[in-house]
Amino acid sequence: MPTITIFKDDLESLLTGEDGIDRGIPMAQLEEWLMLVKGELKGHNPETGELRIELQDSNRPDLWCCEGIARQIRIKQQGRLKPYAFFAETPTSPHHLIVKPGMEQVRPYVAACTAKGYRVTEKGLAQLIQTQEKIADIFGRKRKTVSIGIYQLRKITFPVTYELVKPDEVRFTPLGMETAMTLSEILMVHPKGLEYGPILAVQSLLPILRDAKAQPLSFPPIINSREIGEVRVGDDELFVEVTGTDLRMVILSLNIFAANLADRGATIEPVEVRYPTSTVLGTRVKTPQDFGKPVTIPMKAIEQALGQELGEALVQQALEAYGYDVSAEKGSVKAKLPPYRHDLMHTMDVVEDVAMSRGYAEFTPVMPAQFTVGGLSAIEQLSDRSRELMVGLGFQEIISNILGSPDQYCRAMRLEGTEWGRTVEVDNVMSLSFSCLRQWMLPSLLRIEAASSRAFYPHRLFEAGDVAIPDGTHELGSRTETMIGALIAHATTHFSEIHSCLDVLCYYLGKDYSLEPVQHPSFLEGRAGRILVSGKPVGVIGEVHPEVLERWQISMPVVAFDLNLSQLMGLG
């Protein structure tokens, strides 16, 4: 989830409402406050005052910025959210943004507002850009559902239109370029065009925002015009717009920006967006807009979930101190999220906010009292017994990755193209070393043997663990089974030495087994056997083929067995 960089003095001035006064909040205090936003301090540079904070909640984009963190802490300190006037007022003659027909096929929704009276500082600009990027990238799924543009308001003549044009119809100089380009040129040449162009891949007409004088503002969601859409330090009149595919997500993103700029001292003026056909919020949509609806939650649901009686008054107090608008009724509370949040999916989401607002430390832990019987699965019990026996036989247990390479599991074992060589393979391979699941244990044991020629001999190794065996009849395309593999390596080892070990293991597990000769490419012919229990094959045993040893660069004779405990379980 997002990690952001903010500055301690910036956070402090947003908390106190006073500029540039370093209140010197102790770090311990800060870390405690960060619990309110599910934030974890990842780094702190005491010299620059830089803080790196990871915000865990992927449904709270309002918290992915300094303003949002400060706001949540401030509300807790002040007991309630001071309402933002611009959500309530309807300006007498708002600016208009006209949406032309056809947008619903491409990128249907837009929201916008103006912000005056906050002079952009260097740090403020960095925060503005960071918030824009985090929201568009994570909440807006890499600009697919939401993207944001910020402009110099003074250069814009209203009304602004949001419409479709032919790819070569309009030219403007995009940010980061020196010359004017058509939209299709931007898609082919500009780094942002290459990165985000696929969002518009199937479109024959492309979206553009232009002002009343037909000056392009931007080519959403790709890039702004350098002329109007480059905000600089010192600017004090801004125009903010959000475009996207989900009306509520678009308005919510604008609400967050409006609240952030207001917190920094700007006066927000809403813009009226006029759609050609009706949306779920009508044809004329004033933005920012508080579209949230209150929900009524029975006290019983809250108290049952928390395991504690709190009463309406305490719950109301807790929720208000977390930013909700609340009215208590008998036996229930009616709660509405603040306008910069839209993450209430279920009653339980409110319950967690009650707990966080009060602080988790306010809840006394209670032991779950109901009796249950503990135990291990049958296969784990069999595996544990086998492991005990192998230890008794003088074997050192090892533990290995299950995700490995076809080189280890098949090629080095001479199993390519054989039934034994089939594995579950990864589709999106990052490194060949981690590209398929092991289908048996011997390669895991040879991995250690190959790396340990300096460790004193004899080597007696075993591992019990899971493997994946491809099986077309299984719904998952493979079976996960538990196997045990064992290996002996020293200068004079031979078949009967490992056979004796298998014999002891099977005897104490109570499994009557027999061996039948098998031609297995990993083992020497005439010195390899299939292990049968009740006539069913459950493993292999033998002297490892010298060519296999050569491929692993092992210069010591090796004998081994592999026994499938899952198969063995119901037999013999």
Place this chain on the structure above:
Amino acid sequence: MDTSALIDSLHPLEIKVLLALATRPSGTALGSEQLADAAELEASQLSMAIEWLLAKSLIAVQTETVTPIVSLTKVGEEYYQTTSPIERVLAAARDATGTGKRLTIPDLQSQDGLDPSDVSKAVGRLKKEGVLLIIQGGCIETTGRPSPTADALRALLGQLHESSKELDGFTGTHRQVIEDYAVKRGNAKEPFRVDERVARSFVLSQDGVSAASQLLTQGVTEEVSQLSPDLLKDGSWRQTRLRKYTISLRPPRIGTGKKHPYREFLDTVKTKLVSMGFQEMRGALVETEFWDMDALFMPQFHPARDIHDVYFVKEPSHTTAVGEPFLSRVAKVHENGAETGSTGWGYSFDVHRAKRLVLRSQGTAVSARRLAASPQIPGKYFSIARCFRYDQVDATHATDFFQVEGIVLGEDINFRTLLGLLNLFAREVAQAKEVKFLPAYFPFTEPSVEMHVRHPRLGWMELGGAGLFRSEVTLPLGVTVPVIAWGLGLDRMAMVALGIHDIRELFTDNLELIRTTRGLF
């Protein structure tokens, strides 16, 4: 010193050496060779006995002389068999001068078997001796004078070919040539080697004298080192003297059968969980996206489901079927919340995506399957599941790791019993008395908690995460009671217990390391 105890512990070899010295006039010092003859011992046996006796202070070093010895190296033997570079250069130059051929240094350096640096050295030496001249155009001519170096070298090769000799036996040019052509640090390719031979002579110490005289008076009985079945059968052990051992020596190493230290750690966790009333669950390494993520209410657009976070299976890419009624129920919950009281995520659920096969990315998948398979109520379950993440491997990230996680179901489950359970884990698994609960976020729980504990040795550390499963998870799977979902992050604890700093070492291929690691659990 208790001489008789000392004598009992003497090895037969030691006794032979002591007696050899004691039978000479008092104070006689013997060199190694004389001692070997007198005690009738092989050189290797003698040197063992001498080291032991010196360690016990029964003998002392009387004199120690260091003699430099010169011998031929492998290169020297080669020169002896064939010829040395300086001789070859000289022969070639004489040949050229005789026939009037042009010969330059590069010509020599390109000759077979001649090293360019050897050529430079040889030419330099011969020029200095006045044997060679470099005339115009870099041509080499001989002056007709003999080369003392080449002559001495040939003579020395002959003398040293059979046996090494003391360096001090050589003087003048021979001595000089040996020194100039001896192996030195940084130049191993020379014909001579000078080694230091240390010759020591030994005398009995005061303790040695008394030990030896006691040995002489009591006489040396036949000593036996191994108590054998024969000695026991006929009772002859009564007349046999069994040598006493020096038991303070370190024993030889043996290979043992033993559990892997990390598995041992996981076994203790497993035992703790069973003792707290948890039933073990098992799951498959390959899972559908449905059970791995959809059933856990992670929307299909969730960033953690990206191609860069999860390993997808190549063949078959999709499962044949996801069990009903779960698939349709979960799909509806994602879309609009269905009857769970939730709004859902409000997107159109892709059933094909739900069937995509992945390598299990979280142990919670095992819990989800358990919830759908009529779990016991009340019930407690755990799994220690191998999971896979699409991560670059480094000291803190492995692609392949264990997750310890589980569920608790019951009518009495709520936020406070969740905290109570976590307290229990802190105490039982981490032996921690102090616990801190922090708000956390997981897509499938609400409320969610992160637990930090003060470990007796590690200090404050994150022990795990937990929460109450969202109704969007439990109801579609047919569970109507509240359910705790919990997970413990034990790798850091294991790493400290095993004294390692790199997560890759948990699965190390270094047998020596596995054999010698012991865990402090």
